[in-house]
Amino acid sequence: MSDDNILEFRNVTKRFGGITALDDVTFAVKRGEIHGLCGENGAGKSTLMKILSGVYPYGDYEGTVLLNGKELKLTDRAIHQAREEGIAIVYQELTLVPHMTVGENVFLGKEPTQAGSISWNVLYAQTRDILQRYQLDVSPQATVRSLGVGKMQMVEIAKALSEEAQVLILDEPTSALTEAEITKLMEILHNLRKLDVTCIYITHKLEEFFRITDSITILRDGKTVTTQPTAALSREKLVSYMVGREMKERFPQSQRTPGEVIFEVKDLKATDPFGSRTVLDGVSFNVRRGEILGIAGLMGSGRTELVTTIFGEYGKITGGTITMEGRELHPRSARQAMHDGISLVPEDRKGQGLVLMQSILKNISLANLDKYSGFMSIDADAELEAAMKQGKSMSIKAPDLHARVDSLSGGNQQKVVIAKWLLSTPKLLIMDDPTRGIDVGAKFEIYKLMNELAANGVAIIMISSELEEVLGVSDRVMVMHHGRSTRTLDIKDSSQERIMQLATGIAAE
Ligand SMILES: Nc1ncnc2c1ncn2[C@@H]1O[C@H](COP(=O)(O)OP(=O)(O)OP(=O)(O)O)[C@@H](O)[C@H]1O
Numbered sequence: 001m002s003d004d005n006i007l008e009f010r011n012v013t014k015r016f017g018g019i020t021a022l023d024d025v026t027f028a029v030k031r032g033e034i035h036g037l038c039g040e041n042g043a044g045k046s047t048l049m050k051i052l053s054g055v056y057p058y059g060d061y062e063g064t065v066l067l068n069g070k071e072l073k074l075t076d077r078a079i080h081q082a083r084e085e086g087i088a089i090v091y092q093e094l095t096l097v098p099h100m101t102v103g104e105n106v107f108l109g110k111e112p113t114q115a116g117s118i119s120w121n122v123l124y125a126q127t128r129d130i131l132q133r134y135q136l137d138v139s140p141q142a143t144v145r146s147l148g149v150g151k152m153q154m155v156e157i158a159k160a161l162s163e164e165a166q167v168l169i170l171d172e173p174t175s176a177l178t179e180a181e182i183t184k185l186m187e188i189l190h191n192l193r194k195l196d197v198t199c200i201y202i203t204h205k206l207e208e209f210f211r212i213t214d215s216i217t218i219l220r221d222g223k224t225v226t227t228q229p230t231a232a233l234s235r236e237k238l239v240s241y242m243v244g245r246e247m248k249e250r251f252p253q254s255q256r257t258p259g260e261v262i263f264e265v266k267d268l269k270a271t272d273p274f275g276s277r278t279v280l281d282g283v284s285f286n287v288r289r290g291e292i293l294g295i296a297g298l299m300g301s302g303r304t305e306l307v308t309t310i311f312g313e314y315g316k317i318t319g320g321t322i323t324m325e326g327r328e329l330h331p332r333s334a335r336q337a338m339h340d341g342i343s344l345v346p347e348d349r350k351g352q353g354l355v356l357m358q359s360i361l362k363n364i365s366l367a368n369l370d371k372y373s374g375f376m377s378i379d380a381d382a383e384l385e386a387a388m389k390q391g392k393s394m395s396i397k398a399p400d401l402h403a404r405v406d407s408l409s410g411g412n413q414q415k416v417v418i419a420k421w422l423l424s425t426p427k428l429l430i431m432d433d434p435t436r437g438i439d440v441g442a443k444f445e446i447y448k449l450m451n452e453l454a455a456n457g458v459a460i461i462m463i464s465s466e467l468e469e470v471l472g473v474s475d476r477v478m479v480m481h482h483g484r485s486t487r488t489l490d491i492k493d494s495s496q497e498r499i500m501q502l503a504t505g506i507a508a509e
């Protein structure tokens with residue numbers, strides 16, 4: 001091996017029972033580079049990184065991993081050993097302990113001590129230093145539970161950075177970050193590169209690979225396809241390596257003519273559940289039968305608060321009206337919202353959408369919905385058949401539908417939640433950032449399903465942080481800013497610039 005390779009994977013194979021998650025993976029990572037790891041949901045990215053962090057220790061896989069030319073033999077699952085080797089990881093799933101403070105989390109398992117007991121002053125002072133170094137506006141004493149998902153993700157990253165690692169692994173670090181936070185992260189990574197820190201970077205937002213990485217390794221079905229300098233790749237090439245075929249179109253063609261307005265919100269105002277803070281301050285829009293309405297806006301602009309309030313799960317309504325087919329709704333619970341014909345694919349799919357220890361089938365199947373709606377009754381065979389069909393059409397990667405959901409890759413878990421809600425045949429389907437963490441091929445399938453539902457007369461509201469997606473999928477787009485709706489634009493009159501101007505408040509409403 002040459003000196004400038006910090007890491008080398010040689011013929012690494014990892015099986016889970018009958019499933020081969022990694023199959024003869026072989027590639028090298030150069031010292032000091034930002035190395036992208038790219039692949040569809042279930043390709044094996046997270047599994048490979050878990051070998052580097054000791055979740056799957058030495059002996060639990062075949063093949064060899066070399067760190068600085070020496071074979072890595074981690075035996076301790078608790079990542080202490082990986083840390084000692086200079087490997088720090090930010091997992092795809094957040095791992096902070098919610099009821100502990102930010103400081104306690106950052107120093108978990110390595111608390112500074114004085115005369116045998118934890119020195120809290122030192123711990124909080126050092127936490128403050130770390131947060132300041134990365135300009136994070138978070139109090140060291142805040143409990144993690146009180147932070148939003150984006151802040152949590154930044155704390156998680158700061159925690160990994162505080163370990164002064166020689167290899168930093170980021171598994172989808174930006175999924176919940178605002179554009180400003182992403183820019184900050186990119187700056188941090190550039191600076192680390194100057195310090196010769198090596199970074200392995202996983203994302204489904206392909207533009208991030210081009211923005212930040214030096215080279216990219218592509219995995220497909222657990223196998224290494226190729227490693228290339230980023231400069232030698234184009235988006236199209238990357239995608240074709242990933243999915244194993246040419247994919248010219250990002251969005252499926254669709255032609256539809258939306259019908260009459262079926263759902264309407266007028267001047268909606270609401271506070272948080274405690275009545276202490278205004279979250280919606282005048283939101284108006286409507287959706288037509290068979291229409292896809294995109295909702296754009298920056299993180300924190302009130303998009304999720306809007307849809308969860310409509311769904312009866314959040315917020316206290318203090319003004320305005322919501323009507324479905326001309327009838328006024330008073331959302332009080334998810335059950336009632338579903339009874340009124342509304343379904344919501346939630347943003348936090350892990351927390352709200354899944355029973356991790358249950359099978360895919362149980363999770364998708366209408367039995368779950370019965371619990372909410374109480375009025376549907378469907379025989380088991382039909383249920384099974386519907387779930388099978390949905391699982392197939394979304395290409396959920398699993399041995400079969402009886403596999404437990406917690407054995408699926410992150411993206412495939414998300415597909416299960418989406419499949420479940422697509423089966424509920426609502427009049428209005430609300431999707432909160434449905435394609436976050438989902439690979440390009442599966443995104444395309446989800447867009448196709450949305451088109452089919454719209455063609456069958458379902459009205460769809462889709463929140464999305466990806467402007468290209470909003471423009472590629474919606475008929476119209478409503479832009480939010482500071483808890484208010486600004487304008488609803490026809491998609492043919494809108495552009496990324498126009499939407500950003502409204503979202504940031506630069507353009508007059
Ligand atoms: N604990 C487990 N038990 C059984 N199978 C598993 C387990 N963990 C992962 N797998 C399987 O290994 C394969 C690779 O999963 P992995 O999580 O590495 O994918 P990934 O590339 O990170 O995907 P994503 O982009 O969705 O996060 C998948 O088929 C997954 O179902």
Ligand SMILES: [Mg+2]
Nearest residue numbers: 046092409410
């Ligand atoms: Mg993963």
